[in-house]
Amino acid sequence: MPSLIERQVLRARNGLAYLAGTNRPAIAQTPKDTVWRRDKAQLWRYRAEGETVRYAPPILIVHSLVSKSYVLDLMPNNSMIRYLLGEGFDVFLLDWGVADPAEAQNTLEDYVDDYIPEAIEATLREAGTDEVNLIGYCFGGVLTLLLAAGHPELPIRSLVTLATPADYSKMGFMSQMFASGRLDPDDVIDETGLVSSSRMDEGFQSLKPTDQIVQQVNLFQNLWNEEFVEGFLSMNQWARDQVPFPGAAFRQTVQTLIRDNALMRGVVPFGRGEVRLNDITVPYLNAFAEQDGIVPAAASEPLTSLVGSKDASELRLQSGHVGFVAGRQAAKVARPQIADWIRRRSNEI
Amino acid sequence: MTPPKSPDAEPAAKPPPARRTPPLWRLAFDLVERPVGAASEALVQTDVFMDALAASWKVQKRVTREMQRGLGLWLDLFAVPRRSDLTTLVNQVASLERQVRQVTRELERRNGSEVAEQRPVATTRRATATNAKGR
Numbered sequence A: 001m002p003s004l005i006e007r008q009v010l011r012a013r014n015g016l017a018y019l020a021g022t023n024r025p026a027i028a029q030t031p032k033d034t035v036w037r038r039d040k041a042q043l044w045r046y047r048a049e050g051e052t053v054r055y056a057p058p059i060l061i062v063h064s065l066v067s068k069s070y071v072l073d074l075m076p077n078n079s080m081i082r083y084l085l086g087e088g089f090d091v092f093l094l095d096w097g098v099a100d101p102a103e104a105q106n107t108l109e110d111y112v113d114d115y116i117p118e119a120i121e122a123t124l125r126e127a128g129t130d131e132v133n134l135i136g137y138c139f140g141g142v143l144t145l146l147l148a149a150g151h152p153e154l155p156i157r158s159l160v161t162l163a164t165p166a167d168y169s170k171m172g173f174m175s176q177m178f179a180s181g182r183l184d185p186d187d188v189i190d191e192t193g194l195v196s197s198s199r200m201d202e203g204f205q206s207l208k209p210t211d212q213i214v215q216q217v218n219l220f221q222n223l224w225n226e227e228f229v230e231g232f233l234s235m236n237q238w239a240r241d242q243v244p245f246p247g248a249a250f251r252q253t254v255q256t257l258i259r260d261n262a263l264m265r266g267v268v269p270f271g272r273g274e275v276r277l278n279d280i281t282v283p284y285l286n287a288f289a290e291q292d293g294i295v296p297a298a299a300s301e302p303l304t305s306l307v308g309s310k311d312a313s314e315l316r317l318q319s320g321h322v323g324f325v326a327g328r329q330a331a332k333v334a335r336p337q338i339a340d341w342i343r344r345r346s347n348e349i
Numbered sequence B: 001m002t003p004p005k006s007p008d009a010e011p012a013a014k015p016p017p018a019r020r021t022p023p024l025w026r027l028a029f030d031l032v033e034r035p036v037g038a039a040s041e042a043l044v045q046t047d048v049f050m051d052a053l054a055a056s057w058k059v060q061k062r063v064t065r066e067m068q069r070g071l072g073l074w075l076d077l078f079a080v081p082r083r084s085d086l087t088t089l090v091n092q093v094a095s096l097e098r099q100v101r102q103v104t105r106e107l108e109r110r111n112g113s114e115v116a117e118q119r120p121v122a123t124t125r126r127a128t129a130t131n132a133k134g135r
Helices: A004-020 A080-086 A108-127 A139-150 A173-179 A197-205 A211-221 A226-239 A247-259 A328-343 B024-043 B047-077 B083-111
Strands: A032-038 A041-046 A059-062 A073-075 A091-095 A132-137 A156-162 A267-270 A273-276 A284-289 A312-317
Touching (some): A041 A108, A073 A226, A080 A328, A091 A108, A108 A132, A139 A267, A312 A328
Antiparallel strands (some): A267 A273
16 A cells, blocks of 8 residues: 555546546457347457367357446456456357447347347357357346247257346336336337437436445545556446437336336246246356345346246345446456356366 | 366455555545435435426426427528438438348348348357267
């Protein structure tokens, strides 16, 4: 720890750099190749120099529709992707890009019945395997659950959902605004058919009204610490970097998932029929965080018993929403345990 | 099976330095912020707040629409396109793009070809576990 004077000098230097915007951290540094593309969706395959693939099948991560996927590869020393590569997995990520009016009519079926199966097919082709391990993060977890329930023919070796809600009655006040009928989806969908990113950001920010002030105070207190500043800036950038949500999928989310709480009932009207979570029989890990303010633990917890898998387990983490993928808890607990769970259900090459 | 790496192997998991007592100003801030933060979090869960927020969003949307309509009338006088004209245009282009996507998919399905699908680069990490199935 530097002396008091040294800290003040460092604080002044880092503070000026912060104000001038010259110390922006380099994010998403792990090298990758785009191996498949459809509309805005892209499938990336990550490369880790010096590492070899030691386990099969590969891991395919399906990201959420409401945020950017670089949180999974935030910084070289704080990257879920890099960790999984280092553990000997072949890692693919399905990124949805930034929705624009052309995506406004996309329904959940478009993602679950079209994009993800095609991405799985591309993953199998690229990796030269006949199965995949699926990971769904946040709303991506909802998509993977609907996929595994509605497409038992797909070659899924195992399924991990991270911070994924099932019981929407336990979600924060934004969900309650729609559940109670105070707001209708069309109150927040703009004229281009999207829920704008600023509206999404506003919703997340209002969950903890004083959070931004506390964050700035934390930054000031630790401004002398370059490592802290770098981590703060990257995480802060991601937290404010929301993406628009396609209006059609949003209407479905409100009606089916929030108002009807269909996931919690285990039967979700989907496409021309319905899907049952009980039809999910692949090994399943439900990972959630006790201090998650966006997807509370109570909203995720029921998933373990809702699926039909005999091999279903849960991982509770003492952290917040991003504690699975970034931060100290992720490094110490989440990443090793998730990797170990998948490894035990994979084959050594 | 390879045992999981020690958490210490992860750079982000370096053991934290010994905890220091926060400075006085921080203690004072926390003393104020904690009750205020807790109260504000409780406030956003109340019916009154939710009603107010919902009403403000609805009013905001209506006022914006009315302002744009009013401004549009003036813009019409000078034959300048209004915002709604641009939005209509954007939506028409988006609709066209969706139709192109649909036709492309239909063609792919019919021909079994991969017209729109792009595989731009060769990848370098190819697993050799073609037959690695079953536990």
